[in-house]
Amino acid sequence: MGETFGEQFSRIAGLMFVWSTIQQLVPYRVQIYLEKLWAKLFTFFYPYVHITFHEYTKGMRNEAYSCIGTYLGAKSSNKAKHLTGDKSGNSKSLTISLAKREETIDEFNGVQFQWKAFTEEIQDSSSSRRGGLSIPHEKNSYILVFHEKYREMVAERYLDYVIEEGKAIELSNRKRKLYTNKNGNDWYWNGGKWKHIIFQHPATFDTLAMDPKKKQEIINDLDAFKKGKEYYAKIGKAWKRGYLLYGPPGTGKSTMIAAIANYMEYDIYDMELTSVKTNSELKQLLIDTRSKSVIVIEDIDCSLDLTKKRKKKEDDGAKTEEKKKDDEEEEEKDSNSKSKVTLSGLLNFIDGIWSACGQERIIIFTTNHVDKLDPALIRRGRMDMHIEMSYCKFEAFKILAKNYLDIDSHPLFGEIRQLLEENDVSPCDVAENLMPKTDSGDAQHCLMKLVEAIKTAKLEKEKSGDKKESKPRKMKFNLLSKFNFFKQSAKGKS
Numbered sequence: 001m002g003e004t005f006g007e008q009f010s011r012i013a014g015l016m017f018v019w020s021t022i023q024q025l026v027p028y029r030v031q032i033y034l035e036k037l038w039a040k041l042f043t044f045f046y047p048y049v050h051i052t053f054h055e056y057t058k059g060m061r062n063e064a065y066s067c068i069g070t071y072l073g074a075k076s077s078n079k080a081k082h083l084t085g086d087k088s089g090n091s092k093s094l095t096i097s098l099a100k101r102e103e104t105i106d107e108f109n110g111v112q113f114q115w116k117a118f119t120e121e122i123q124d125s126s127s128s129r130r131g132g133l134s135i136p137h138e139k140n141s142y143i144l145v146f147h148e149k150y151r152e153m154v155a156e157r158y159l160d161y162v163i164e165e166g167k168a169i170e171l172s173n174r175k176r177k178l179y180t181n182k183n184g185n186d187w188y189w190n191g192g193k194w195k196h197i198i199f200q201h202p203a204t205f206d207t208l209a210m211d212p213k214k215k216q217e218i219i220n221d222l223d224a225f226k227k228g229k230e231y232y233a234k235i236g237k238a239w240k241r242g243y244l245l246y247g248p249p250g251t252g253k254s255t256m257i258a259a260i261a262n263y264m265e266y267d268i269y270d271m272e273l274t275s276v277k278t279n280s281e282l283k284q285l286l287i288d289t290r291s292k293s294v295i296v297i298e299d300i301d302c303s304l305d306l307t308k309k310r311k312k313k314e315d316d317g318a319k320t321e322e323k324k325k326d327d328e329e330e331e332e333k334d335s336n337s338k339s340k341v342t343l344s345g346l347l348n349f350i351d352g353i354w355s356a357c358g359q360e361r362i363i364i365f366t367t368n369h370v371d372k373l374d375p376a377l378i379r380r381g382r383m384d385m386h387i388e389m390s391y392c393k394f395e396a397f398k399i400l401a402k403n404y405l406d407i408d409s410h411p412l413f414g415e416i417r418q419l420l421e422e423n424d425v426s427p428c429d430v431a432e433n434l435m436p437k438t439d440s441g442d443a444q445h446c447l448m449k450l451v452e453a454i455k456t457a458k459l460e461k462e463k464s465g466d467k468k469e470s471k472p473r474k475m476k477f478n479l480l481s482k483f484n485f486f487k488q489s490a491k492g493k494s
């Protein structure tokens, strides 16, 4: 394997010359016999196999080519002498690749493999002809050369390894995207049914205020899912996971989605179910999603009248014919303007045959009213984990205090602990009070503000006599509305 491409080429040319001379001198039958002999001889003198990976095959970009390029760039950045650097709009940092005609050696399981970045100049006489001149264009490829005896290793392990590694590097270096199926002009359309902007959200599990034990459980579940490729294949299950996030407004459901996407380094598909007209459109949307993504349906209880539809069927039996007819007419009027996605369409979306066509996907539903959902929608197995996002208790408060004020303790913490135990306050409302409104706003001032706010809310509640059914102030932060801020900045970058 120590030979360069030049030396290998001279050796092949010599052998070819000997062969063509012999061919001209002997009759046809002998030629056939000699051809077999030649194949053996050739392998004996030149026991190397070449595999070429072109940049384009049949007019389509070859995914293997870009994965190999990324892999070789990462592997040879400290070995090869000629490299190129590239920073495309979609990558977070500089991508290093082998320069044209550069060679490098890669080692796998103690075996050396030779790679070369090959470029061929082609004189295109048709499409690119300008003013009588034919403009040359380049045909790029990577060539892998290895000894005959490693054929099996290459086919069964090495190439898979190279492609997977390349893909992983590409994924970790790409800018992630937030997709939507909503109508609107200020999103980038990517050819399918989804439009996107660059996804940038600072939420992480560290900044998410919730019970630390519960948080760790979710992180462990995500870790197991990430590493579960073989396990899911072994048990014959599609590699996907479903989470149901439920809880009152402002308890961090949307924030949790952003934290999950950041932790997993996934894209987000924010599905507006009311914009989907039919079940087949829903299926098409699913097909158009890519793997390594979180598919989100927020406020699932408000998205579709799924529960009503099912309940109606049960009630229909008890109605008079006239009443039934009136209802049907009413429904007909409604149905022309509304989405016709049905519960079974949605269930198929979650775990039908089609849902398995892309791997490594997380589906998340959020709701403020878990009790309103159809049991079929949230049964175990369909939604693997039910996560309750609840009011802010002391442990969660400490995380917010650290995030917003950078403090771990304060004399007011004791009072706040007690107030949080006795009152239902959403993390959103706590966060709102901890945010300094002026430059002079210090920790003491913010904590006092919080204490006052909780006490005032408590008094108001007592006055209204509605001690039990306290509803926190609804501060609706839809995932998309949060990202409106990023739309402008994302323009032109994607």
Ligand SMILES: Nc1ncnc2c1ncn2[C@@H]1O[C@H](COP(=O)(O)OP(=O)(O)OP(=O)(O)O)[C@@H](O)[C@H]1O
Binding pocket: 207, 208, 209, 210, 247, 248, 249, 250, 251, 252, 253, 254, 255, 256, 367, 368, 389, 427, 428, 429, 431, 475, 476, 477, 478
């Ligand atoms: N658990 C939390 N940890 C950290 N910040 C939080 C948390 N909950 C709420 N917040 C803060 O409050 C804001 C609103 O939270 P978020 O939108 O995630 O709530 P939600 O549960 O999705 O509400 P809704 O049910 O109205 O959609 C967030 O931008 C965040 O700043």
Ligand SMILES: [Mg+2]
Binding pocket: 253, 254, 255, 298, 366, 477, 478, 479
């Ligand atoms: Mg939300």
